Amino acid sequence: MIIVTGANGKLGRAVVEQLLKRVPAEQIGVSVREPNQAQELQECGVRVRRGDFDDAESLHHAFEGASQVLIVSTGIMGEAGIPHGIRQHQAAIDAAKKAGASRMLYTSHMGSSPTSHFAPMIHHAATEELLKASGMAFTSLRNGYYAASALMLIGGAIKTGELIAPEDGPVAWTVHSDLAEATAAIISEQKLDGMTPNLTATEAIDMEGIATIATEILGRTIRRIVVSDQEFRDRLLSQGVPEASVNMRMGMFLASRQGDFAQVDPTLAHLIGRPPVNIREVLQESISHRQG
Ligand SMILES: NC(=O)c1ccc[n+]([C@@H]2O[C@H](COP(=O)([O-])OP(=O)(O)OC[C@H]3O[C@@H](n4cnc5c(N)ncnc54)[C@H](OP(=O)(O)O)[C@@H]3O)[C@@H](O)[C@H]2O)c1
Numbered sequence: 001m002i003i004v005t006g007a008n009g010k011l012g013r014a015v016v017e018q019l020l021k022r023v024p025a026e027q028i029g030v031s032v033r034e035p036n037q038a039q040e041l042q043e044c045g046v047r048v049r050r051g052d053f054d055d056a057e058s059l060h061h062a063f064e065g066a067s068q069v070l071i072v073s074t075g076i077m078g079e080a081g082i083p084h085g086i087r088q089h090q091a092a093i094d095a096a097k098k099a100g101a102s103r104m105l106y107t108s109h110m111g112s113s114p115t116s117h118f119a120p121m122i123h124h125a126a127t128e129e130l131l132k133a134s135g136m137a138f139t140s141l142r143n144g145y146y147a148a149s150a151l152m153l154i155g156g157a158i159k160t161g162e163l164i165a166p167e168d169g170p171v172a173w174t175v176h177s178d179l180a181e182a183t184a185a186i187i188s189e190q191k192l193d194g195m196t197p198n199l200t201a202t203e204a205i206d207m208e209g210i211a212t213i214a215t216e217i218l219g220r221t222i223r224r225i226v227v228s229d230q231e232f233r234d235r236l237l238s239q240g241v242p243e244a245s246v247n248m249r250m251g252m253f254l255a256s257r258q259g260d261f262a263q264v265d266p267t268l269a270h271l272i273g274r275p276p277v278n279i280r281e282v283l284q285e286s287i288s289h290r291q292g
Pocket residue numbers: 005006007008009010011012032033034051052053054072073074075076088107109143144145146147149
């Protein structure tokens with residue numbers, strides 16, 4: 001049985017929907033914290049069990065009979081020591097091993113590195129070390145940067161006409177739906193062992209490029225304004241953004257400035273058999289939705 005965790009979340013749910021197009025429902029199980037939110041899946045014949053990475057016993061039940069387990073990263077950062085999210089991923093890896101799965105898959109990220117400026121990349125790198133140390137066959141999906149994050153970055157600028165951010169670099173913005181389709185193909189066709197190539201759309205674009213595209217779509221100017229790192233920090237802090245979130249956002253700009261999210265790769269397009277959705281299409285759809 002293929003087990004998917006995080007199936008009440010955006011990526012996990014989309015992966016299950018794609019898997020349902022490829023394998024019989026009775027071969028799919030989900031491990032979710034709130035089974036009642038997965039009723040639709042149950043009605044399709046998917047096995048729904050409660051699984052919480054903070055509760056090892058629940059995972060043993062949820063992963064029972066697993067052949068492959070897709071571990072969707074929780075994105076939980078935590079404080080000093082071994083961060084909470086990494087302990088959670090270790091619990092999921094242990095449970096997959098105990099269940100006798102022959103392969104684990106994990107939603108990592110392009111730019112995963114122990115020395116990244118962007119904290120989630122350090123966590124992904126640490127989890128990849130756990131996958132290697134498990135002795136099991138694994139696939140670490142080096143997912144592209146979610147295009148949904150670009151929409152968050154440009155959200156305010158569409159109202160104000162000013163996209164204010166520190167110096168950045170190109171990012172290979174990639175949509176959830178393409179990543180989900182590729183993940184389902186990788187699982188059902190048993191493709192790609194170890195670290196995957198970056199699973200990205202075909203272009204990387206910086207904030208200036210995003211402002212230009214938004215300007216064209218809106219028919220009015222969105223000005224990209226580069227501020228110093230200190231000014232950006234001060235602005236966010238004065239808006240009441242907690243310091244940890246400020247550090248996180250700054251980390252993203254520092255990492256992209258270094259080119260950590262710039263490398264595009266054709267693997268995603270090959271897996272889904274068509275060009276991935278590009279950032280212009282994402283912006284177009286989002287802006288028409290706002291205007292509609
Ligand atoms: N590639 C990127 O650019 C990018 C950007 C942001 C995040 N990410 C990573 O990609 C992951 C999936 O993205 P998404 O958009 O699907 O996020 P999402 O909708 O927030 O889904 C995250 C999932 O993690 C599950 N989760 C949280 N704590 C858990 C726990 N203790 N035990 C088991 N499951 C737990 C959540 O379960 P519930 O449904 O029960 O809450 C949820 O289903 C994120 O969690 C994050 O690690 C990637």
